Amino acid sequence: MVESSRDIILKRIRTALQQPSPQQPAVPNFTAPLFPAPADDLTISFAESFVRAGGTFYYCATEEHFYDLLYTHKKERGIEHLFVWEPELKKLLHAAGIVHIGDETDFIAHADAGLTTCEALVARTGSVLLSSATASGRRLSIYPDQQLVFARASQVVADISDALQLAEAKFGGLDKLPSMLSLATGPSRTADIEKTLVLGAHGPRSITLFLLDDLATA
Numbered sequence: 001m002v003e004s005s006r007d008i009i010l011k012r013i014r015t016a017l018q019q020p021s022p023q024q025p026a027v028p029n030f031t032a033p034l035f036p037a038p039a040d041d042l043t044i045s046f047a048e049s050f051v052r053a054g055g056t057f058y059y060c061a062t063e064e065h066f067y068d069l070l071y072t073h074k075k076e077r078g079i080e081h082l083f084v085w086e087p088e089l090k091k092l093l094h095a096a097g098i099v100h101i102g103d104e105t106d107f108i109a110h111a112d113a114g115l116t117t118c119e120a121l122v123a124r125t126g127s128v129l130l131s132s133a134t135a136s137g138r139r140l141s142i143y144p145d146q147q148l149v150f151a152r153a154s155q156v157v158a159d160i161s162d163a164l165q166l167a168e169a170k171f172g173g174l175d176k177l178p179s180m181l182s183l184a185t186g187p188s189r190t191a192d193i194e195k196t197l198v199l200g201a202h203g204p205r206s207i208t209l210f211l212l213d214d215l216a217t218a
Helices: 005-018 042-052 063-077 087-096 160-171
Strands: 056-060 082-084 113-116 120-122 127-131 146-152 181-184 206-212
Touching (some): 042 056, 042 120, 042 206, 056 063, 063 113, 063 146, 063 206, 087 113, 120 160, 127 160
Parallel strands (some): 113 146
Antiparallel strands (some): 120 127, 127 181
16 A cells, blocks of 8 residues: 555654654753843943833933033923932032932922932843932832932942842841832833823833943043
8 A cells, every 4th residue: 555645754753753862952051040141341231221111321420420410401301399318419419509409398299300329220121229228218219200310330230139139238138128129120101001101100200310430440
């Protein structure tokens, strides 16, 4: 009886399955990171990821450069009430003569923008790691319409796990971490209702980061 094409193909498959594979698959390395670290400079990788997530990024070569950029940003965005509660930041803005509100006066009614520091910056996702351990607390990075963050290049790490390790080292262990750690990745947004994108649903409608280069060599 003449074999059909189907019988010939099935016979070849059975024969092939009986033969050992010439190349065995490599044994997976379960200790290696799931995603390799960014190959480029971490600061550049963070800036690209941060902007891709919808943030506004400013590189500051010096503190004076930061003053100029912040002043211009306030003017362009029409920020009349900039709330700044952290002593380090208030000292910087006082030195530059930049108008800001250093307490909670009319905070609920006029929270145009809030300027805070952060714990770390994640290059892979463009995320900002925030905590409640500063004088800004929980509210200043969430309630104002515009979120402004002052950070340093030395705070940029590759992944979220690195950011958490940095926080753990800063505060002296897991049992001493602040009551709140959160990641801000771009402006607050949602599309839960009729798949219509809405900014500012759960927090600020915009996020701006001023990155001071403290790694530049003399």
